[in-house]
Amino acid sequence: MNRILGSKHDLTTLNQRAGAAAMEGVAYSDFENACVYCHLPPEKELAAPVPGQIAGWNRVRPDTTKYELYSSRNFDSTPSRPNDISLLCLSCHDGTLAVDRVIHKPQSWQSGIDMSLHMRLSDADNLQSCGKCHDGAVAHNIKMKAIGTDLRNDHPISIRYAGLDLSIKGFRAADSPQGFKNGVKLFDGNIECATCHDIHNPDSPMMLRTEGETLCITCHTN
Ligand code: HEC
Ligand code: HEC
Ligand code: HEC
Ligand code: HEC
Ligand code: HEC
Incomplete structure (x- = not known):
């Protein structure tokens, strides 16, 4: 594991x-x-x-x-x-x-x-x-x-995920407060570095929790 x-x-x-x-x-x-x-x-x-x-x-x-x-x-x-x-x-x-x-x-x-x-x-x-x-x-x-x-050019972190209890156009509903069935993870409802990365899984490119393209559309609908 x-x-x-x-x-x-x-x-x-x-x-x-x-x-x-x-x-x-x-x-x-x-x-x-x-x-x-x-x-x-x-x-x-x-x-x-x-x-x-x-x-x-x-x-x-x-x-x-x-x-x-x-x-x-x-x-x-x-x-x-x-x-x-x-x-x-x-x-x-x-x-x-x-x-x-x-x-x-x-x-x-x-x-x-x-x-x-x-x-x-x-x-x-x-x-x-x-x-x-x-x-x-x-x-x-x-x-x-x-x-x-300077984290302004990186993906936003430490923000509450929209699809959880906020309903904002452009975002999918999370499967649970812990995140998504494909492994993309929320921490206290927030997006953090470890939302996208699982450093315990070095076999995955860039240690991402799910493949490049599917990663983004886990949350974004467009
Ligand atoms: C929304 C998803 C997401 C979040 C949040 C995220 N990353 Fe990443 N990260 C990626 C993706 C996708 C790549 C690979 C593509 C790229 O280089 O942009 C990556 C690449 C990286 C790389 C390697 C860069 C390279 O090109 O070699 C490092 C280091 C990294 N992330 C660290 C972090 C840290 C630290 C945080 C929190 C401050 C963070 N990431 C937050 C998705 C994310
Ligand atoms: C670079 C930092 C880092 C190192 C090194 C590291 N971990 Fe982790 N570990 C984390 C983070 C961050 C989390 C929480 C995020 C998550 O659940 O993926 C975590 C979570 C875990 C969890 C809980 C997983 C879960 O699903 O709740 C276990 C067990 C664990 N680590 C074991 C280990 C063991 C054993 C080692 C050494 C072989 C190790 N880790 C090395 C950062 C690290
Ligand atoms: C005295 C020179 C030197 C210093 C200082 C040094 N490295 Fe390295 N490192 C090397 C050499 C040489 C290699 C092998 C060639 C390469 O990977 O480019 C290497 C390889 C690596 C690799 C790749 C291992 C792999 O196969 O994936 C990582 C990661 C790394 N270093 C991290 C670090 C970090 C982090 C620091 C600072 C804390 C550091 N290095 C400081 C010389 C150094
Ligand atoms: C103890 C120091 C340390 C901590 C803490 C740490 N990293 Fe790293 N990380 C490294 C080193 C060293 C490398 C290798 C750098 C290199 O290849 O030049 C690395 C590489 C990466 C890469 C690139 C992997 C690749 O295949 O090229 C990603 C992504 C990454 N880290 C994400 C994270 C995330 C997310 C966290 C928090 C959960 C984290 N790191 C915590 C030291 C750390
Ligand atoms: C865990 C859910 C999640 C994942 C996975 C995710 N995002 Fe996001 N992303 C968000 C949220 C939430 C925002 C904040 C939107 C805002 O502030 O309007 C955001 C913001 C952004 C922004 C800034 C948008 C703006 O309005 O300026 C970009 C660009 C972006 N994401 C691209 C990506 C890409 C590319 C990926 C895949 C590598 C990705 N996202 C993966 C949830 C996610």
Whole structure:
């Protein structure tokens, strides 16, 4: 069921995938557990929340004041900031925090051996950024994956889905408050990054919950 192991979100195996010992321990710490870069380690699942934590997740909340969000013409629920479940993704993909910036390191991990640069998923050319190597010359260009903090050109997120309890022309009714039968998922009735993406399903192109064309018409009628 969980196929994240060995995928691009498995930060314990990227060196193997890359066929070079370029990254782990250099660009970021290898915690030897692929889940803890997002999920709390088992021994910390019930730990008291830490200031700055994205509640329920093993990640630091990015500065939420710097996002530029899509503002809706049709909805009065234009968000002031992304919701936590999308901040989880943005905590890596906006390039402001290191990919290994977790709240709790696993108990088994020896911090004494930490020599890494704690790089960020950014295409900038400096020692804080994966772009140092991922410039298209040394290694593949990481720019497309580094979506930054200006989200106005991306699909709107953290807005309540129209077809749920709002009736707005152009949108289909959701099958349930949790979303659609084809797997497209709503979170508290909202559209979030994980509405369209299931990062536990790397076999699907771009980790999308359903194929390109059918994805859009799940919600949009035109
Ligand atoms: C890059 C971040 C990330 C990593 C790494 C990650 N997960 Fe998740 N996981 C999520 C998100 C986001 C959700 C909630 C969205 C969803 O339901 O798909 C989730 C949900 C889950 C769920 C609940 C699914 C459900 O339908 O309610 C399980 C179980 C899970 N993850 C297991 C794992 C395991 C095991 C690993 C390590 C092998 C792992 N995850 C690694 C982000 C991650
Ligand atoms: C711990 C850091 C981290 C978190 C958190 C994270 N990602 Fe990623 N993501 C990455 C890395 C690293 C890559 C690979 C970048 C590359 O290929 O250059 C990636 C790649 C992707 C890709 C491209 C996949 C492909 O096949 O090219 C998508 C889509 C994606 N992430 C979506 C998400 C979503 C949605 C979330 C939140 C549920 C999320 N990510 C959370 C680190 C993260
Ligand atoms: C010292 C140089 C270097 C640094 C720094 C570096 N990488 Fe890499 N990375 C490489 C090389 C070389 C490859 C293999 C060639 C390629 O995929 O372009 C690679 C491959 C990858 C892959 C592809 C693995 C695959 O087969 O799909 C991902 C994802 C990745 N790196 C993520 C990152 C992230 C995230 C960072 C920053 C936290 C980072 N890298 C920092 C050198 C580096
Ligand atoms: C409405 C559906 C939808 C939502 C919501 C969504 N995405 Fe995507 N995403 C896509 C589709 C479709 C693609 C592939 C086509 C493309 O590149 O535009 C994609 C591509 C990506 C890629 C890879 C870009 C590339 O070209 O390599 C990343 C990374 C990504 N999304 C992350 C995110 C993050 C982070 C969020 C939340 C801030 C998010 N997505 C929200 C549908 C969505
Ligand atoms: C989960 C439901 C859902 C999915 C899936 C979805 N959308 Fe949307 N989309 C919405 C909602 C809701 C809005 C907000 C409309 C508004 O503010 O008027 C929106 C807005 C948009 C907008 C901005 C429209 C405007 O008025 O400026 C574009 C463009 C768009 N979607 C394209 C897509 C594409 C392309 C896909 C497939 C990759 C897709 N959507 C998938 C629900 C969805």
